[in-house]
Amino acid sequence: MAVDLMESKTQKPEVETLVTEPQTQEVSITTRDLSLWYGDFQALENVTLNIRKGIITSLIGPSGCGKTTLLRCFNRINERYGNVTTTGEIRILDKNILDPDVSTRQLRKSVGMVFQRPNPLPISIYDNVLFGSNIHAAHKGISRSVRDQIVEEALVEVDLWDSVKDRLKQRATWLTLEQQQKLCIARLLPLKPEIILMDEPCSALDAEGTEKIENLIERLREEFTVVIVTHNMAQARRASDECVFMLLGEIIEHRPTADLFMTPENEKTEMYIQGRYG
């Protein structure tokens, strides 16, 4: 996929690459010796990881083990917290995203993020879907009918269209939490991300909302690479293809989810999935 993470001064013609081969072994995110410090505190230690394309990978581990920090490395959101030092390499779309010439704006378009608490803007449902596109120049100056189509397609994809199509001008903050979280996923889609990061996306939802969002995540697989942080082991088992177990900023085990839970290789993984700590 020829997506350029570097800041482009001039508009390049878009090159369509038709990929027909199955991509299951292709890698989407690679880290090499990734370490991160908040001030003096080391939160990630030599994380080396390959996250495969087109599958759902879950990050699990006790609270404070660095799941959110690792996820936030993949679109460089950690940098917003100040006093953060990152070393090592993170390759996404064939580029070390820690290189100084990487545009974080382009990066965050390719690597979208969904947070624990749904965070729609206090504007209409319609404008929420378009907000990302509006601030990214590609969609500036497009016609009303094209905008309508972008909004409809994104809302259909997250299974929200039928319930909101007659009230698109209503404030998004009036929606239920489950609908708000779907909207937060929908607004990433017009940017055509490669990767969607989710940090405990169901933690604010009830059981029914959780099930609906999990079903949606399942449907996003294949089209996107999904990395999901969860403290809920049952959710990791249900919702992911591969699972990464972390402890104190390190990766302990990364395997197909069923294998990790059925036959953990590391004693620490076994203790964790038996609920003996964390």
Ligand SMILES: Nc1ncnc2c1ncn2[C@@H]1O[C@H](COP(=O)(O)OP(=O)(O)O)[C@@H](O)[C@H]1O
């Ligand atoms: N912005 C921050 N400033 C300082 N320390 C932080 C910050 N964010 C996280 N930490 C610390 O880094 C460690 C990992 O945190 P985090 O990635 O949030 O873990 P998890 O998501 O697994 O609960 C914790 O010890 C946490 O206190």
Ligand SMILES: [Mg+2]
């Ligand atoms: Mg967290």
